[in-house]
Amino acid sequence: MNKVILTAGAAVIALAWGFSAQAADAPKLNDAQIAHIAYTAGVIDLKNAELAEKKTKNADVKAFAEDMEKDHKAVNEKALALCKKLGVTPEDNDTSKSLVKGQDEARAKLEKLDGAAFDKAYADNEVAYHDAVNTALEKTLIPNTSNKELKDLLETGLKIFQGHEEHAKTLDAKLK
Amino acid sequence: MLRPARYALAATAGLALILAAAAPTAAAGKLQVKIDNLVFAPAKLTAHVGDTVEWTNADFVAHTATAKDGSFDVALPAGKTGSTVLKKAGHFDYYCKFHPNMKAEIDVVAK
Numbered sequence: 328m329n330k331v332i333l334t335a336g337a338a339v340i341a342l343a344w345g346f347s348a349q350a351a352d353a354p355k356l357n358d359a360q361i362a363h364i365a366y367t368a369g370v371i372d373l374k375n376a377e378l379a380e381k382k383t384k385n386a387d388v389k390a391f392a393e394d395m396e397k398d399h400k401a402v403n404e405k406a407l408a409l410c411k412k413l414g415v416t417p418e419d420n421d422t423s424k425s426l427v428k429g430q431d432e433a434r435a436k437l438e439k440l441d442g443a444a445f446d447k448a449y450a451d452n453e454v455a456y457h458d459a460v461n462t463a464l465e466k467t468l469i470p471n472t473s474n475k476e477l478k479d480l481l482e483t484g485l486k487i488f489q490g491h492e493e494h495a496k497t498l499d500a501k502l503k
Numbered sequence: 504m505l506r507p508a509r510y511a512l513a514a515t516a517g518l519a520l521i522l523a524a525a526a527p528t529a530a531a532g533k534l535q536v537k538i539d540n541l542v543f544a545p546a547k548l549t550a551h552v553g554d555t556v557e558w559t560n561a562d563f564v565a566h567t568a569t570a571k572d573g574s575f576d577v578a579l580p581a582g583k584t585g586s587t588v589l590k591k592a593g594h595f596d597y598y599c600k601f602h603p604n605m606k607a608e609i610d611v612v613a614k
Binding site: 394397398401402405483486487489490491493494497 | 540541562563564565581599600601602603604605
């Protein structure tokens with residue numbers, strides 16, 4: 328009886344340990360990887376904006392895409408300059424890769440659409456994409472950033488991108 | 504007989520013109536709003552009709568100061584200033600067109 332209880336208890340403990348050990352083993356992102364993720368996220372939205380500028384005939388969508396282009400270029404220039412100053416070489420990683428893959432697929436779908444259907448799908452994707460990146464910045468990337476200057480830039484970036492998300496939602500609501 | 508009267512009239516008209524021209528400029532103020540890290544500061548401003556509001560954008564991205572009701576729409580490129588003269592009394596909510604999470608307000612009161 329005692330032995331059974333002990334065994335069961337050990338199993339629970341082992342399970343708990345196994346779980347926490349796994350979490351601890353998950354590689355923590357370093358600043359070089361975080362910088363890469365943030366920069367990549369910007370490059371992706373620049374590509375989305377370029378596609379929209381090429382395809383849309385809607386003045387609001389065009390203006391939004393141009394705003395995205397200007398802001399993400401400005402943020403990425405800052406990020407590159409800061410990395411250079413800090414001697415950080417952005418390092419590719421699984422999060423960057425999955426962001427690229429996901430948005431490459433989204434863009435391939437957008438390529439096939441035209442007119443109002445394109446505009447709506449682009450705006451939808453901008454809302455969802457900014458929401459995902461902002462959540463990652465807020466919950467994972469910023470809390471894990473060690474360097475104060477990089478953290479400050481990411482925090483400013485987050486405010487800019489939260490602005491984009493709100494702007495995208497307003498645009499999206501106007502489109503049928 | 505006619506001459507002095509004309510002079511008096513001209514003098515009075517001249518004085519009135521000077522007063523009219525001088526009054527608004529003498530009373531009109533210039534109010535400053537700074538934008539730093541996507542925040543308008545101060546976020547609430549009280550001004551008088553005829554005052555000028557000048558925004559200074561200290562950020563590295565462009566902003567705007569856009570009244571919700573369309574009363575003003577000031578472009579504020581990165582690192583630049585922009586201004587508007589407040590022409591009518593009322594409460595004005597304004598925001599940045601590019602980053603609508605940036606919000607502020609001005610109360611404009613009659614002189």
